[in-house]
Amino acid sequence: MMGLLRGRGVRQAACLLVAASLFTGGVCLRRHVFGDPVPPGGQELMYFPSGKFLKQSALGHTTTLADVAWLRAIQYYGHHRLTDRKYDMVGHIFDVITTLDPNFIHAYVFGAVVLSQDAGRPDDGLALLRKGMRANPDNWLLAFETGFIYYVILHDYDSAGRYFALSSRLPGAPDMTSRFAAFVHERAGHSETALELWSEIARATDNKFIKEMAEEKMEKLRAQLRKERDTPPPPEQG
Amino acid sequence: MKVLAIARNTFREALRDKALYVIVVFSLVLLVSTRILSPLALGEGVKITKDVGLSALSFFGILAIIVMGAGLVHKEIDRKTILVILSKPVARHEFILGKFLGMADALAALVVVMLVTLEVVLLLSGRGPDLPVLKAGFLTFVELLVMTSIAVLFSSFSSTGMSAVFTFAFYVVGHFSSDMLVFAARLQSSFARQVCQFLYYVMPDLELFNARAIVVHGGDIPDERMLAATAYGLLYTMGVLVLSAVIFSRKDFK
Numbered sequence: 237m238m239g240l241l242r243g244r245g246v247r248q249a250a251c252l253l254v255a256a257s258l259f260t261g262g263v264c265l266r267r268h269v270f271g272d273p274v275p276p277g278g279q280e281l282m283y284f285p286s287g288k289f290l291k292q293s294a295l296g297h298t299t300t301l302a303d304v305a306w307l308r309a310i311q312y313y314g315h316h317r318l319t320d321r322k323y324d325m326v327g328h329i330f331d332v333i334t335t336l337d338p339n340f341i342h343a344y345v346f347g348a349v350v351l352s353q354d355a356g357r358p359d360d361g362l363a364l365l366r367k368g369m370r371a372n373p374d375n376w377l378l379a380f381e382t383g384f385i386y387y388v389i390l391h392d393y394d395s396a397g398r399y400f401a402l403s404s405r406l407p408g409a410p411d412m413t414s415r416f417a418a419f420v421h422e423r424a425g426h427s428e429t430a431l432e433l434w435s436e437i438a439r440a441t442d443n444k445f446i447k448e449m450a451e452e453k454m455e456k457l458r459a460q461l462r463k464e465r466d467t468p469p470p471p472e473q474g
Numbered sequence: 475m476k477v478l479a480i481a482r483n484t485f486r487e488a489l490r491d492k493a494l495y496v497i498v499v500f501s502l503v504l505l506v507s508t509r510i511l512s513p514l515a516l517g518e519g520v521k522i523t524k525d526v527g528l529s530a531l532s533f534f535g536i537l538a539i540i541v542m543g544a545g546l547v548h549k550e551i552d553r554k555t556i557l558v559i560l561s562k563p564v565a566r567h568e569f570i571l572g573k574f575l576g577m578a579d580a581l582a583a584l585v586v587v588m589l590v591t592l593e594v595v596l597l598l599s600g601r602g603p604d605l606p607v608l609k610a611g612f613l614t615f616v617e618l619l620v621m622t623s624i625a626v627l628f629s630s631f632s633s634t635g636m637s638a639v640f641t642f643a644f645y646v647v648g649h650f651s652s653d654m655l656v657f658a659a660r661l662q663s664s665f666a667r668q669v670c671q672f673l674y675y676v677m678p679d680l681e682l683f684n685a686r687a688i689v690v691h692g693g694d695i696p697d698e699r700m701l702a703a704t705a706y707g708l709l710y711t712m713g714v715l716v717l718s719a720v721i722f723s724r725k726d727f728k
Contacts (some may be wrong), residue, residue, distance in 0.1 A: 292650075292653075295645070295646060295649045296532070296649045296680065296681060296684040296686075297529045297532070297533070297686075298687065299521075299525050299529075299686055299687050299690050300525040300526060300529040300686075302525075303515075303518070303521065303522045303525050303526070306515070306518060306522075307511070307514060307515065307522075310514065310515070310516055337687065339687065339691045340691075341691075342516075342517065342518060346516070441517070442516065442517025443516040443517050444516060445516065
């Protein structure tokens with residue numbers, strides 16, 4: 237009996253060994269022939285289906301699909317941030333996320349900041365935020381971010397003031413929204429206000445990419461302010 | 475009493491089925507794995523945990539119904555055990571009701587295990603206990619009851635494979651039923667329009683039980699919605715069970 241069991245055990249171990257060898261052989265062959273998957277620059281999200289199509293085919297699991305797209309967007313952004321800094325498909329992926337989950341506020345905010353700041357497409361960033369405000373008219377953060385992009389990137393202070401004021405009137409808005417509305421209306425020095433805005437953004441976010449981006453900007457603005465302070469004022473004429 | 479005896483037996487049978495354990499283990503692993511994803515989600519870890527937990531509840535629940543519920547009645551007919559049961563003083567509607575209740579018990583156990591795990595995971599993230607998540611889980615359970623009654627209906631007159639296909643088709647169509655009304659409004663033919671409107675009322679509106687989009691963003695489900703969706707689900711379930719009993723009572727086992 238023991239001999240039979242021992243014989244069966246050896247046979248099973250041999251079978252497992254054969255299975256492991258076949259599996260390893262398959263993996264090696266795949267790596268040798270196809271190589272490891274490397275995302276080609278800017279093409280990897282080209283065939284990502286539209287949000288409308290995904291919404292119809294999600295059978296009620298739209299917010300979960302939005303999470304999958306969110307993780308994909310973070311990967312895409314992180315990869316390009318470290319390599320070529322080209323963000324061609326970022327508008328598409330954030331449009332998909334927000335179509336699947338129209339209440340995903342942080343997706344609008346992050347998408348708009350990346351589009352405006354990194355991709356150099358502030359109009360697309362503002363369009364994304366407007367889409368968010370249509371779906372969430374009571375959300376103060378979306379109006380605040382719109383004012384932020386108008387102020388910091390487009391230097392359109394009238395529109396910025398309008399959106400900061402709108403944000404301060406919405407439910408749950410913190411005091412800083414009315415403070416910024418006042419700053420902009422008083423036409424305070426641009427660099428100081430911009431520095432305050434970026435530090436508020438860095439303080440309020442859980443998103444490490446936005447935090448890093450804000451800290452980078454704050455560093456530049458501080459250097460600019462130091463330079464402005466050190467430069468002597470031009471001599472008065474006459 | 476006879477109904478409860480059949481229900482108990484069906485529940486025991488479901489627990490003996492390894493498929494249920496596979497489903498439970500797989501869904502729990504999936505749920506716990508969202509904790510690993512959290513650092514990659516840039517502050518959206520809790521949302522992802524709630525989303526995956528509630529979606530898994532619905533998805534694996536429907537999978538359990540398709541794997542086990544679709545053969546609930548037909549398996550007894552196939553194995554001829556139905557003849558032994560019906561030779562005893564058991565009415566056919568009691569048999570249908572017992573089968574449904576047994577499957578509902580098994581699903582309730584699945585839902586409770588998954589919701590408790592989800593709450594523990596949320597508690598570990600510092601965001602639990604979350605009552606709205608429990609409310610959304612309850613609505614998903616009502617959805618599963620509706621789908622179980624549909625599986626029992628198909629199982630009472632068709633083979634296991636066909637019941638599984640029909641049940642899944644109802645699940646798919648149930649999530650599009652409101653689109654059917656929109657589609658009907660665009661149709662030229664009045665006959666086609668009426669067919670679409672008829673289907674809209676006959677098919678279950680499963681989106682009524684879907685409150686995930688509210689709770690994952692920290693919102694609460696209004697009590698009126700909870701009550702209305704539960705009442706709709708129970709009425710629909712009872713209606714389908716009566717229909718199943720009528721079809722089953724006319725079935726000839728010769």
